[in-house]
Amino acid sequence: MKTVYKLLILLLPLFVYTSCQKDGFTPGLATGLWKQVSVTEDGVAMTLTPEQDSCKLLIDANGAYRCYHQSFKSYNNGNGPTSFYGTWSMLEGTWINFTTDKWELIAPLSSDSDKVVLVYKKDSNNKSVIDTLNSVQKQWSQFHIQSRFTIIQLNGTDMEIRLKTFVGEKKYALLFAPSPSDFTELKPAPDGKSIYIPKLVTDDNYWIIRNELQTLKTYIFKFRKVNY
Amino acid sequence: MKINHERKFFQIFLFAALSLLFIVGANSCQKDAVDPVSTKIVGTWHQTSKTINGIPALKDSTRLLIQINATQICILCDSTARAIKAKTIVSRSGWSYTGGLLNIAIDLPASWTPVVDANVLSIERSDFNQTGGITKTTLTYNRVANFDIK
Numbered sequence: 001m002k003t004v005y006k007l008l009i010l011l012l013p014l015f016v017y018t019s020c021q022k023d024g025f026t027p028g029l030a031t032g033l034w035k036q037v038s039v040t041e042d043g044v045a046m047t048l049t050p051e052q053d054s055c056k057l058l059i060d061a062n063g064a065y066r067c068y069h070q071s072f073k074s075y076n077n078g079n080g081p082t083s084f085y086g087t088w089s090m091l092e093g094t095w096i097n098f099t100t101d102k103w104e105l106i107a108p109l110s111s112d113s114d115k116v117v118l119v120y121k122k123d124s125n126n127k128s129v130i131d132t133l134n135s136v137q138k139q140w141s142q143f144h145i146q147s148r149f150t151i152i153q154l155n156g157t158d159m160e161i162r163l164k165t166f167v168g169e170k171k172y173a174l175l176f177a178p179s180p181s182d183f184t185e186l187k188p189a190p191d192g193k194s195i196y197i198p199k200l201v202t203d204d205n206y207w208i209i210r211n212e213l214q215t216l217k218t219y220i221f222k223f224r225k226v227n228y
Numbered sequence: 229m230k231i232n233h234e235r236k237f238f239q240i241f242l243f244a245a246l247s248l249l250f251i252v253g254a255n256s257c258q259k260d261a262v263d264p265v266s267t268k269i270v271g272t273w274h275q276t277s278k279t280i281n282g283i284p285a286l287k288d289s290t291r292l293l294i295q296i297n298a299t300q301i302c303i304l305c306d307s308t309a310r311a312i313k314a315k316t317i318v319s320r321s322g323w324s325y326t327g328g329l330l331n332i333a334i335d336l337p338a339s340w341t342p343v344v345d346a347n348v349l350s351i352e353r354s355d356f357n358q359t360g361g362i363t364k365t366t367l368t369y370n371r372v373a374n375f376d377i378k
Contacts, residue, residue, distance in 0.1 A: 031327075033362065054360050061327025064337040068356040083356045085337035228354065228362040 024093020025154045031061045034159055034223035036176065041167075042217050048177075055177035057223060063087050065098065069177030072196045075185040080195060084174055091148070096161055099146045101194070102173035105209060107139035107201040116206050132200050133186060139201045140172070142194065147175060152220065159223040168213030172198045176221070266325040268344045270298045273369035281364050288367055295377055296323060302332055303377045318377055347371045 036055035039046045051070040059065045065088045072080040086099040108117045119138065121131040149161035163175070171182050182199055189195040201209060272295045278285045293305035302323040311317050322333040329339040330351060340351035349369040357363045 056356070056360055058354065058356065058362070060329060060337075060339055062324075062329045062331050062339050063326070064331075064339065066337055066356060068360045070360075073358075082358060082360070228364075 025090065025151050026093065027090045028061070029154045029156070030088070030090060030096060030159065031059050033058050033226045033228045035226050036221065037224050038220075038222045040220045040222075041170075043220075049179055049181075051180050052177040056226070057176065059088060063089060067174065067176050071177050071180050071183065072185070074180070075187075075195050076189075080185070086144075090151075094151060095148050096151055096154075097146050097148050098175075099144055100174045100176075101142060102145045102169065103140040103142050103198045105139065105168070105172075105198075105201065105213060106141045107206065109206075116201055116203050118202070130200070130202075132184065133188075136184060136186070136197050136200050137190070140198050142197075145169075145173065147173075149221070157225050159225070160220060161223075162218060162220045164216060164218045166213050167215045167217050168209060170217070170219055171212060175219075263325065263328070265328075265342060265344055267298075268346075269325070269330065269342055269349060270296050272296075272372050272374045273349050274372045275367055276370050277368045279366045282366075288365075291367070293372075293377075294369065295374070300324060304332075304334075305377065 034057040036053070036057070039048060039052075049071075051073065055067065055069040057065055057067055065086060067084045067086070068082055069084075070082055073082050074080060084101070086101075088099070089097045091097060109115065110117055117138070119131040119134040120128045121134075123129045147163055147165065149163045151160075152162055153160035163170075165175075169175075171178065183196050184199045186193065186195055186197055199205075272293065275287050275292045275294075278287050289308045290306045290311070291304045292307050295303040297303070300322055302321050304319050304321065306317050306319060319334070321335075324331045325342075328341065330342045331339045335353070338353045338355055340353050343350045343352075347370060349371070350366060351369075352364055352366040354362050354364050
């Protein structure tokens with residue numbers, strides 16, 4: 001019996017010492033400047049365009065982060081936006097949340113033919129052509145989402161985070177640098193709106209995009225810490 | 229007799245252990261004390277210099293004077309010609325100090341890293357430039373007497 005008491009006495013300091021220790025990763029490890037080094041889709045390395053390859057994250061301790069990429073740099077005659085921002089937080093030392101812009105497909109279909117409804121205009125030759133600016137704004141609705149990534153690795157040099165999401169959600173959200181081919185420039189930019197928006201939806205790609213928005217894949221983003 | 233002695237010992241031990249656990253539990257997870265920087269930066273500050281990546285630059289006229297109030301409101305005095313013409317010299321913004329960063333609401337998502345002593349306040353922010361590099365802007369202020377800004 002005495003042995004049990006002794007054991008209890010010995011275990012008490014250990015219990016007290018460990019009771020307030022947090023498991024997992026700490027938010028302090030995530031702050032700093034990170035350069036994206038790779039993105040995989042279901043374990044296969046994605047081919048990134050040079051615009052996507054330039055992606056960097058500047059994560060501040062106050063819960064805000066900024067993202068740099070050149071996906072829209074060619075817009076506005078080469079003066080397009082390159083810096084984007086959102087908020088971040090860490091949950092239970094296991095997950096990291098980032099808020100980003102996202103677009104939802106709201107492209108209407110005509111009720112009689114199931115064809116994508118487009119807006120047309122007359123060109124200089126009085127020919128009827130698709131009015132891309134007006135059409136695309138009726139096809140996509142911008143809002144914000146919070147994406148929860150599982151932290152695979154986070155230390156002083158590397159950050160590896162995993163997200164299971166729909167292919168379309170990855171493509172048509174700023175996670176983190178989208179492919180320039182999936183977006184188009186709003187020219188002239190409407191007042192108070194972004195200069196960029198997902199590409200025009202037509203009969204040719206409507207079902208492809210719908211399918212992308214229903215296909216789940218796992219993405220792993222790898223970043224390397226940069227001193228600045 | 230021996231069993232009674234052990235039982236009594238166990239009761240005393242249990243009582244002591246529970247008391248200790250209660251005291252430790254109540255105190256061990258307390259939050260850290262308030263960072264003194266958040267109180268030191270309160271005051272009225274006059275800009276004396278600006279540097280970009282360590283190189284002296286023209287002062288930032290949009291905030292030549294900053295008054296940081298304890299009420300989490302900060303008053304910025306903009307002396308640019310545009311502000312004078314539009315009569316918008318004085319602007320107000322919320323501020324907070326979290327994670328070692330000074331957050332001025334109108335500057336978010338950028339925040340400032342403050343270094344402060346009794347009479348000098350230096351704040352530095354980092355921003356992406358067009359090529360993806362980091363530009364560091366540092367503003368230095370001297371403390372001046374507090375006065376009402378209206």
